Amino acid sequence: MAATADSIGEPEDHPPWYPHALVDRPCDPSTFADGLPSSWGRIYGWDYTAAMLSDWWNGEHEGRWGAWPDAITSVDVVSEDRFGLRLHLNGSWVAHLYPFQTGKDVSTLALFEPWANSLANAPLLLPVAGQKNEHGDQLVVFEMHACLSKDEVMGRSHDLVQTAGRVHAALVDHATPNTERRWNERLKSIEDQLKTTTLWRAPHTRHVVGLPATHFSLDGVVAVDDELMLVPRPRPLVDHLMTEHERLPGVSVIAMFEQRLSLVEGFDLPESREGFYRAWGEGVPSSWTSRASLSTANGGVWIWRYEAMLLMLAEARAYGLKKQAKQCDRWLFDVSRIQARLGELRTVHAVRRGGVLAALAAGIVGSGPVQIPFVLGSMGVALAAHFVHQRRMPPPF
Template sequence: MEIVLKLSPYHTKPCDQVTSGVHMEEKPWWPRGIVTKVVDDKIHTTWGTLSYWWDEDILSPAWWNSKKDYWGMWPKKVNKVEVIEEDYRGLIVQVDDYVARICPIPTGTHISSLGRSSAVITAIGDRVLLPIGGWESKGDRVLIFPHHDTKLQSPDGSLIYAIHKNLESHGLSAPNQENRWNERIKKFEDILQTNTLWRGPHGKSMLAAPRLGVERTGFIHHEGTLKLRPEPISLGEYLNDDGKFLPHLRDLAVIESTQTLQQWLQQENPKKSHALFRISVGGFPLLKYDVLLCQLVDAVAFGLADVHKMLKQKLTEVDRIQAKLGVMRTFRGGILLTGSVVVMGLLFSNIGLVSTTSAQVTTLLGILLMLLLRYGEQRSEPDWREF
């Protein structure tokens, strides 16, 4: 029976529909939207080349029992392999008492690097279900996780907050990298040929964090505790940016909802959260824009026309935000211009080109005008919730 897949990047294929002998083009993880040709173990796409492998035998115990070139822990004397789900990253399978993520198209080693770092394990091992083994060849092909309840749980903003606080306290965060972050956004805008343009300076409170693989589908229970199970970087994003050390608040943008925002904000100092969320300096809205562009890239990569249309509609909101920011910048420019006039008036007064009275009047009027312009600037700044 022919299986026709019409999946968004946010849905999975039920395990009872995962069959052998299905053409690669029908797999949910096949980038049908950008593939130009396949040669041996290489997928050539309009955005670059990907390594590729697939062996149907991986769904049999014999494959696991014969594997030698692995790192860390590996299932031994396997009796049963059960597919739990198949999605646009690959497959989740139960291998006896382990859970494995299989990536037919590897996208880097972000996740195995976390599991092989003693510093990361010490910092966040109690909150993140890190891989304990795997098979790496031109990227993470298989990631082995301890046994856990694979039923997906609701994303939790307070968990993300705690993870990043632990990374920061253990010295695993990095300073603001706004230039690289802005270049990353430009890459996505160029590849998607959007009509939008949005950059941000970001504040000093916006730290860079290691790639944690946060996704809405990554929250699970392990030994009765809610944890994050990291996911590999998406194929579309991987082809256009390495995704390393992104703003820590971006992980919250990935799982954004009224509930997760409230959970996160309850943990943070209000003054600091205000600085992080302000739209005039990029902040949280700009990170949501980054996430939206990545989702668009994946929609193109996997040929998801309906998802692409929906996301493009969301992108139109950026123009409205930019128009409001333009008004705000006009007020800010007026403040700078008025301040310059006041300073020039005082200088001219000192050298006798204008009278002291004129300089005083100019200064008083200038200060009043700057206060009015400052009020207008504050009133015209869009609320971060508008995007």
């Protein structure tokens, strides 16, 4: 089965949602409920095969919610992707089956009334029904829709991020403050599991805020009257296994889009990357794309590119995607160069700060003929350090 739009890999005999390289056992849905052991933790799922029959849909089952479709007479498998299976029910509904549970993010968007109300006019396709258990969403049902192909999405990349920006803007009232410490702990957890040689932490600015999870993907994009809409996806399995659940900023979603697209077609020039992020920035608060928020010294875009690439490397290892793993490793090799530059700049920043403080101290308590030359000299050092700091700072794009 070919790789999905959200992965780059080789054809394989396993379903695209089954992490065969991580669990090292045949795919047997009857064993999912007991949990599959893996080096990253136990993976819980359910035997979804009963839902392939129309009788199952017409019966009663625990955990159902919403306007459940009735009188189902036909169930057709349309496709499979990294998250699970897509079914057409009576040709009137689309059901997304998630063989492995990774939380209740999709159902919560529809069931938590404040979020649902805020998203009512946003370009987000919310489910009308679903079923869940203690481990998370088992399936959700949407009104009939057809997702765009990979090539169609790639041809409308700016429309894609503008649409994501409109969804993010709708959730601004539900944003939570910067959780810098927990975001950095999340990175450390991923690095530890992957045993990478790279380490990166970021201070972030107060304008980088957490949003309710939507988990967009390149193979979850719908066109309605030529306007794009996004389909919420469950939390990726590797993310669920390796880290605690956290609210992440909108820029993290755009960074994942960018990295996915870059492995397929690349961004030829820095200007094309900048245009990609500016398109998203048109619909979100201006502070999210301010110079300080995007500064590499504060984490900016680079820290989320880094996290996205780590998660894509984890995906490649879990699903046996050798080509994607090599691409991720090559990208991560270059991270050391950026980190070395940031290390130098921390020293330069210390010199800049020291020069300013020395000048202030001399101006306040100094006296005699050396006061003015000392103040001027200290300010000169600070200005020179500032110039070097600005010139050497890795650009966000």
